Amino acid sequence: MTSSILLDGRSLTRGQVVAIARQGASITLDEKQLLKVKRAADFLAEKVGGGEPIYGVTTGFGSNADKLLGAHRVRDELPGGNPEARDGTLMEELQHNLIITHAVCVGKPFSVDVVRAMLAIRVNTLMRGHSGIRVETLRALAELLNRNVIPVIPEKGSVGASGDLAPLSHLAIVLLGGGEAFYEGERISGAEALKRAGLEPVRLSFKEGLALNNGTTQMLATGVLALASIETLIKTADLALAMTLDAFAGRTGAYAEEVHALRPHPGQVAAANEFRRLLEGSTLADIAYHLVPRFRPWLSDSWSEPAEQAYRFDIGWDWVPATQRHGKEAFYSRFLPFKGGKKHQPQDAYCLRCAPQVHGAVRDAWEQACRVFDVELNAVTDNPLVFPDAENAEVIEDQVISAGHFHGMPLALAMSYVKAAIPVLASISERRTAKLVDPANNDGLPAFLIGNEDATDSGFMIVQYTAAALVNDLATRAHPASVYSVPTSANAEDHVSMGANEARHVLEMTEDLGHVLAMELYTAAQALEYRQDMLNAARALSKRGDWQALASKINGAPRTDSPHYAQFEKEVRALMGALAGAEDFHGGVAVREALAALREHIAFMQRDRAMDGDVRAVCELVASGRLVAGDA
Numbered sequence: 001m002t003s004s005i006l007l008d009g010r011s012l013t014r015g016q017v018v019a020i021a022r023q024g025a026s027i028t029l030d031e032k033q034l035l036k037v038k039r040a041a042d043f044l045a046e047k048v049g050g051g052e053p054i055y056g057v058t059t060g061f062g063s064n065a066d067k068l069l070g071a072h073r074v075r076d077e078l079p080g081g082n083p084e085a086r087d088g089t090l091m092e093e094l095q096h097n098l099i100i101t102h103a104v105c106v107g108k109p110f111s112v113d114v115v116r117a118m119l120a121i122r123v124n125t126l127m128r129g130h131s132g133i134r135v136e137t138l139r140a141l142a143e144l145l146n147r148n149v150i151p152v153i154p155e156k157g158s159v160g161a162s163g164d165l166a167p168l169s170h171l172a173i174v175l176l177g178g179g180e181a182f183y184e185g186e187r188i189s190g191a192e193a194l195k196r197a198g199l200e201p202v203r204l205s206f207k208e209g210l211a212l213n214n215g216t217t218q219m220l221a222t223g224v225l226a227l228a229s230i231e232t233l234i235k236t237a238d239l240a241l242a243m244t245l246d247a248f249a250g251r252t253g254a255y256a257e258e259v260h261a262l263r264p265h266p267g268q269v270a271a272a273n274e275f276r277r278l279l280e281g282s283t284l285a286d287i288a289y290h291l292v293p294r295f296r297p298w299l300s301d302s303w304s305e306p307a308e309q310a311y312r313f314d315i316g317w318d319w320v321p322a323t324q325r326h327g328k329e330a331f332y333s334r335f336l337p338f339k340g341g342k343k344h345q346p347q348d349a350y351c352l353r354c355a356p357q358v359h360g361a362v363r364d365a366w367e368q369a370c371r372v373f374d375v376e377l378n379a380v381t382d383n384p385l386v387f388p389d390a391e392n393a394e395v396i397e398d399q400v401i402s403a404g405h406f407h408g409m410p411l412a413l414a415m416s417y418v419k420a421a422i423p424v425l426a427s428i429s430e431r432r433t434a435k436l437v438d439p440a441n442n443d444g445l446p447a448f449l450i451g452n453e454d455a456t457d458s459g460f461m462i463v464q465y466t467a468a469a470l471v472n473d474l475a476t477r478a479h480p481a482s483v484y485s486v487p488t489s490a491n492a493e494d495h496v497s498m499g500a501n502e503a504r505h506v507l508e509m510t511e512d513l514g515h516v517l518a519m520e521l522y523t524a525a526q527a528l529e530y531r532q533d534m535l536n537a538a539r540a541l542s543k544r545g546d547w548q549a550l551a552s553k554i555n556g557a558p559r560t561d562s563p564h565y566a567q568f569e570k571e572v573r574a575l576m577g578a579l580a581g582a583e584d585f586h587g588g589v590a591v592r593e594a595l596a597a598l599r600e601h602i603a604f605m606q607r608d609r610a611m612d613g614d615v616r617a618v619c620e621l622v623a624s625g626r627l628v629a630g631d632a
Contacts, residue, residue, distance in 0.1 A: 341444020
């Protein structure tokens with residue numbers, strides 16, 4: 001049974017919006033707060049009855065604000081009567097017309113989760129009691145959500161001031177029995193959807209049209225859902241980094257706590273902490289250079305033991321003779337003179353070493369947006385604002401105040417920041433994927449992570465192509481919409497936020513970010529298994545105790561009659577001892593868990609096979625959030 005979330009206009013959280021939007025939670029209205037809603041509506045009715053001129057109630061909207069409503073319809077004075085006679089008062093007609101003429105969005109409809117989020121947010125802001133809506137109208141709006149009547153709202157048409165007028169009009173028009181809605185999976189007319197759900201159309205009263213369509217609801221709803229997705233994707237990016245670092249047998253010094261205490265950006269510190277957690281238990285990270293063999297193509301005589309014939313690789317090192325160690329004595333006093341897969345350098349590439357700084361900056365962008373959106377979730381964003389109990393009020397303008405809370409710039413700029421961060425996170429992920437498949441940079445792994453003994457296999461080559469294409473696409477979409485205002489309403493609305501476009505873009509971009517991260521995880525899993533298996537093969541070979549068997553994997557050995565042969569034997573025996581005495585080589589605990597989860601859906605690729613099913617599976621796994629579901 002789905003839960004119900006109490007809306008009081010003051011305590012709605014992003015998590016609750018996600019629960020309503022994506023998990024089917026219903027809403028209930030705080031009865032005490034409804035008294036304030038009623039007070040504002042009754043106040044408006046009282047003032048209108050007294051003949052007070054009120055913007056959007058007894059005047060037109062926007063550039064028509066200088067037009068006052070009369071006592072009756074002018075067209076009623078036509079000889080023979082008005083051919084377009086309307087029911088109700090001019091003030092009711094004003095609100096009705098506001099909704100039906102503003103519902104002009106285009107494009108494909110928003111998904112159900114976005115519209116459910118919009119309904120919940122709109123109800124919550126109206127619960128504050130400063131919008132003049134009647135309790136019965138507010139209850140009707142809440143019932144659309146609770147009975148899963150989902151208005152059809154085309155995606156494009158809001159400029160983000162005066163709020164999201166056009167999309168919110170598509171939302172409100174269904175209340176009037178107009179427009180279209182999805183009901184039980186079917187797209188039908190709004191009137192039919194109300195009928196099937198057991199609801200009646202609403203006739204709008206004073207200011208109710210404005211209360212329903214004036215505010216930042218679309219940009220807020222899409223932004224909240226985008227931020228929820230990005231939170232999961234940041235965790236996914238951290239996991240992908242950890243798996244890739246284990247696959248490289250990389251260095252963790254760049255993630256040390258004392259390092260980040262010297263530059264304590266909050267996101268950076270948090271990212272480094274998370275990397276250390278994810279890599280905890282790894283026997284790959286920080287291992288000695290000389291232990292790591294490099295890949296060699298498998299040959300029929302690569303391995304002598306029957307159990308070894310199942311390997312999909314051969315391994316090897318180069319011996320560094322004493323004559324080539326001059327000036328490097330200190331290094332070779334710590335490390336054995338064998339060059340395998342790891343380069344003898346104390347630092348990794350930027351895509352690994354600088355991950356705390358990059359992932360951390362993305363975290364900071366996300367945190368800033370969360371702060372802004374948390375404020376907005378419980379803000380009043382329509383216009384004018386009604387203060388029925390204002391002290392020392394002398395004129396109506398002291399109690400019905402025209403302001404600009406509908407302007408979406410706080411949200412738009414926050415989304416611009418996040419929008420720029422998305423391709424940054426995607427880009428560093430793609431760079432790690434590219435490094436994994438490149439034999440010149442992958443520290444001894446096979447080219448494109450495939451054995452390719454017969455020169456017929458492409459392996460993971462095109463996985464990186466796809467990631468590159470997505471990164472380019474994300475980068476070209478990262479231009480901020482918020483910097484380009486296009487005035488509207490005959491220049492009455494002469495500066496707008498374009499926040500609805502900004503938030504919609506960000507929500508759309510999260511999908512491709514997820515795909516890029518999926519490409520890295522897919523590739524890193526293949527690389528990690530190669531790394532683990534190659535090292536464990538070297539360990540198993542060493543545990544046999546036959547130093548010459550290990551020596552057969554080493555290039556550059558001196559002849560048996562060479563004066564350096566004894567030294568070579570001694571050093572090979574030392575390598576054998578170090579490998580034989582090592583623990584089983586594996587990734588961190590969290591990395592191992594993620595690898596196991598991936599392998600439930602995608603097998604290791606020993607030879608080329610169709611990869612489209614693998615790609616779909618890993619993209620779906622990332623989108624589901626299951627890989628990081630247990631993370632705090």
